[in-house]
Amino acid sequence: MRGDRGAVSGYDAFMSYSHAHDGRLAPLFQREVERFAKRWNQSRALRVFRDDANLVASAALWPSIVAAMSTSRWFVLMASPDAARSPWVDAEVAWWLENRSIDTLLIVVTAGDVVWGPGGVDRTASTALPPSLVAALRVEPRWVDLRALVTAEEIDWADPRLRDRVADVAGAIHGVSKDAVVGEHVRQHRRTMRLARGGATALAVLLVAALVAAVVAVWQGTEATQQARIATARQLAATALSEVDNQLDLAQLLAVEAHRMNPDDPQTRAALFQAFAASPYLKRHQQLGRPVSAVGSGQSVAVAGTADGHLVRWDVRDDRTTSTQVGERAVTAVAASDDGGVIAAADGTAVVLWRGDDGKPEQVFEGPASGVAVSPSGKTVAVAGGSAPFDDGPLPLVVIDGTTGAELRRTTVPFAPGHLALPDDKTLMMNTGADSWRRLAVADFRQTDESENDIRTPAAFFCCGYSRNGAYFAWAKYADFRVQPQSNTPAQGVIAGSSIPIEQPEEFAVSDDGTMLAAAGGEVLYVQGDFRRQIPQRLPGAGRVTGLAFLDPDRLVSGSGSALILWDLTQVSRALAGPPSDAPDSSNAGPPPRVAVSPDGRWVASAGEGEDVLVRDVAEQRDLPVQHAVPNALPVWSADSGTLMLLGDDGGHDATLWSEGGAYRGWKREAGGRVFAAAASPDGKSLVLVGEAGVVERDPDDGRVRLHVPVEGLPEDSGSDRQWTAAVRPDARFAAVIDGNGSVRVIDVEAEESRALPRAGAVSVAYGPDHLVVRHEDSGIEVWNGDATELLRVEAADASYQRAMAVVGDHGLLARITAQGTVVLSDVATGEPLGTVALPMPERSTGAPPWGSTTVVASGRGLATATSSGAVVRWELDPARWRDSACATAGRDLTADEWRGYVDLDPPENLDCSR
Incomplete structure (x- = not known):
């Protein structure tokens, strides 16, 4: 049969259906059609394309649908009233009728009625066929009736009548009679059964051999299953x-x-x-189950108009949604009051008011509307008639009572405004985009202000977006974006935007204060949040944007496919383990902050180049004071997280000890000098320090020196770059330090032995539980095992990396900071990349980005970074x-x-x- 080999580079059939009605039946029916009359060694006899929910949810994926139809031989329509109302099903049918023969279209009726009259379809009585098919049918085509055999709750595939209907469809696609395809199905089924019985006999004969090979077979089966699982996981x-x-x-x-x-x-x-x-800015998706066609917003409420004529109100504070139906056509414009309690929507035929609850919307304007607006209070609604920018006047301009829905007053305008806004209940803003803005009094439509000639928008530009309060207006010419105030002050008139890399912007949004611009087009979305620096930020994963609205300058909502997406523009990264905390002030050219996170993850301590030490309780989000100034302090936490040891020079002491109750003087000087690295053993019995005095082991309780191993050749300079020249293994068993010749000396604290690694030119070291990482002058790294007796791998030089490194032992990761302000994470043992996170730009920093003075440290099972004059950030790993x-x-x-x-x-x- 023709269909046995399927379509090598396409499909035997394309299936179109309503997800609302046949979402459960369609995949099952597809499977049965594909497998009907298949050979015993085939997975299927036919290849049928069935679009899934994400494909039909967005017009942006229409090319994918067309590509599938272009390579299909047959079109199978699962007809129902829901399918008849679906614009996507109708579009698919219309494409097929225009590009293929109607003789290759099969109708499978799952609900509703299909009634034939003398001249074709009875348009009055038929409810299951989409409009394009009703118009095309002149004679009754072949069709299959499933209405009596399936319900939404039950599908009995053992019913011979249902198998008969599957044979109808499979036979048509195979290009043979139903009898032939049924006969082939029976022959293949019998052959399969014969093979199964023959296999059973052979298994009985070979029972003894199978038992002998059982262990091998089990192992091979387990191995095969494991490999299949690995392959599938990697494919996903x-x-x-x-x-x-x-x-x-x-x-x-x-x-x-x-x-x-x-x-x-x-x-x-x-x-x-x-x-x-x-x-980084993604907050969450709110799935609507309907393709979004327009977006509006209040202060904490987003409203979506959908392509199938619905309105959905989403309160982002509690994720509660309510919905209502406007009509059968796509919603083209949406506006809402601040609280989202009054919503106006247009669909090309009328404008309705909806209270955002479970009630029905009320029609308040008949005809197409080029613009709708709702005041912040919701008491006033404005509607402009016509279809911008094509209609000339006179066109109606109407003011409506948002509380009662009653029309208050009406006038005409000589053009379709296209963009309306109500900053308050007394003022109406109007902008055509191609001309200029005007301010009118709501009470009598008297014009109170208009744009001056020098701030009009240019010709041949892309249009447009209003801020919700009507104070700002956005447009673009080529890739140059502008946010234009809708008043004649400030005197300069135009706020410059930036060159956002979007050739043909389709959606705009402006925040109420004019400081934030969002623009989308070509399946990319950008926000511009700082007009002075002109650094547009892309929001990955937005898809094809069909609507944009700001809730406030920090929160943006976009419509894409069948979802609303909430973006938090203040969110540094989704990988944060909690809110950032302040880092001590220091210059970009100075040493990076020194940071320590307590083993229980509750406390973060940071010290700068001066005497300031900050302690943050991340559990309760509060800062605790450290009463004593400790110059050049290196913070280290005790194993039980109860004591912070500030290792520095504070006169006659080598340490100041701090706990939640306060700080007090610690150990008196015995083996002094600046400390570069330190770690407390997990059992709390040992503290190992590496610094100007060499390697020192102390008793954490009283600071008594137990071991002192001087390291020869340490450079006398104790400047800022020394922080990375030493490291202590987390169990305090080994220490590593770079001497004046650039050689790494590894000290076995327990054995009191010291030896040098063979290669010179080291500039920084980092220790993890099982690895020592050494960075060299050429920017390459060496990774050694935990006691530095075996070189595991060498990584090629990359000058983009800074000196700061950290090994997160619990996750086996190496973290490195780049000159571009990102943290690169990779598997420390293999070098396999994991991904990157962007560091937040320091708010108090001036001049060049301070990534060379940024530190990174392992913090238990996580990671922490700190930037001079910036923030301490903990990352979720x-x-x-x-x-x-x-x-x-x-x-x-x-x-x-x-x-x-x-x-x-x-x-x-x-x-x-x-x-």
Whole structure:
């Protein structure tokens, strides 16, 4: 049969259906059609394309749909009233009728009615067919009736009548009669059964041999299963990374499944981290289940208009959503009051008011509307008639009572304004984009102000976005963006934006204070938050943006596919383990802050180049004072996290001790000098220090010196660069220090032995529980085992890295800071990259970025960084936390259809992301 080989480079059939009605039936029916009459050694006899939920949710993916239809031989329409109302199903049918023969279209009716009259379809009685098909049908085509055989609750695949309907469809696609395809199905089934019986006989004969080989077979089976699991996990991981820029919620869900299948694989761990940390500002997705066509906002409420005529109100404070239906057409414009209690929406035929609750919307204007606006209080609504920018006047301009829905007054305007705003209940702003803005009095439409000639927008520009309060207006010419105040003050008129790399911007939004601009186009979204520095920031994973609105200058909402996405523009990174805390002030050219995180993770201590020491209780988000000034202090926590040891020169003492109750003088000077590195043993019985005095072991209780190993050749200069010239292994058993010749000397504290590593030219060292990392002058690194007796690997030179390094032993990671202000994470043993995070720009820093004076330290199971005159930031390195965050921000679970779209295996029974 023709269909036995399938379509090598395409599909035997394309399936179109309503997800709302046939979301459960369609994948099952597809499977049965594909497998009907298949040979025993085939996985399927036909290849049928069925678009999943994420494809139909966005017009941006229409090229993917067209590509699938272009390579399909047949079109299978699962007809129902929901399918008849779906604009996406109608678009697919219309494309097929325009580009293919109607004779290759099969109709499978799952609900509703299909009634034929003398001239074709009875338009009045038929409810299951989309408009484009109704218009095209002149004679009754072949169709299959499933209405009596399936329900939403039950599908009986053992019913012979249902098998008969599957044979109808499979036979048509195969190009043979139903009898022939049924006969082939029976022959293949019998052959399979004969092979199964023959296999059973052979197994009986070979029973003894099988028992002998049982152990080998079990091992091989286990190995094969393990390899298949690894391959599937890596396939999911690779797919996740490919979707990060386009559909971040899907990328996160795929990465979570990949890591869950094989958590020890560096590839799945890297994919999970990169999907989790890809978009620093991402807060969460709110899945609507309907394609978003317009977006409006209040102060903490986002409102989406959808392509199928619905409104959805999302309160971002509690994630509560309510929805209502406006009509059958796509919503083209949305506006809301500050509290989201009054919402106006247009769909090209009318304007409605909705209270944002479970009630029905009220029509308040009939006809197309070029603009709608709602005042902050919700008491006033404005509607401009016509379709901007094409309609000329006279066109209606109407003011409506937002409380009652009653029309208050009406006038006409000679053009379609296109953009309206109500800064308050007394003022109406109007802007055509191509001309100028005007300010009118709501009470009588009297013009009170208009733009001056020198701040009009130019010709041939891309348009536009109003701030919610009407105070600012955005437009772009080429890649040059502008935010223009809607008043004649300040005198300069135009606030310059920046060159955002978007050729054809499609969506704009401006914050109420005019300080933030968002623009989208070509499946990318940028925000411009600092007009002076002109550094646009891309928001990865936004997909094709169909609406934008600011809640406030710090929070942006975008519509994409069938979701609203909330962005927090103050969020440094999704990889943060908690809010940043202040780092001591110091110059960019000075030494980096010295930081220590207590073993229990509760306390963060940081010291700068002077006498300041800051202690932060991260559990309760409070700062605690350190009463005594300690110059050049190196902070070190005791094993029980109860005492902070500030190792520095404070006169006649080598340390000041601090606890939650306060600070007090510690050990008197015995082996003094500046300390470069230190660590307390996990059992609390030993403290090892490396500094100008060499290697010193002390009793943590009284500071008594137990061991003093002088290190010859240490340079006398004790400047800022010495912080990275020494390291102590976390168990305080070994220490490493770079001498004046650039050689690394490793000291075995327990054996009291010292030896030098063979290569000179070292500039910094870092210790983990099982590794010593050495960076050399050429920027290359060596990775040794924990006692530095075996060189494990050498990494090529890369001058972009700074000297600061840290090894996070619990996760086996190496962290390095780059000259671009990022932290690069990689597997310390293999060098396999994990991903990067961007450091926050110091708020109090001036001049060049201070990445050369930024420190990075391991903190228990995590990581901490600190920048001069900036902040101490703790980073989350627990994959379980990454998974939890990815699930929370995706706002949904992976579907079985999405799984099958990427993996040729049956999905797990449970695809819940948070399981």
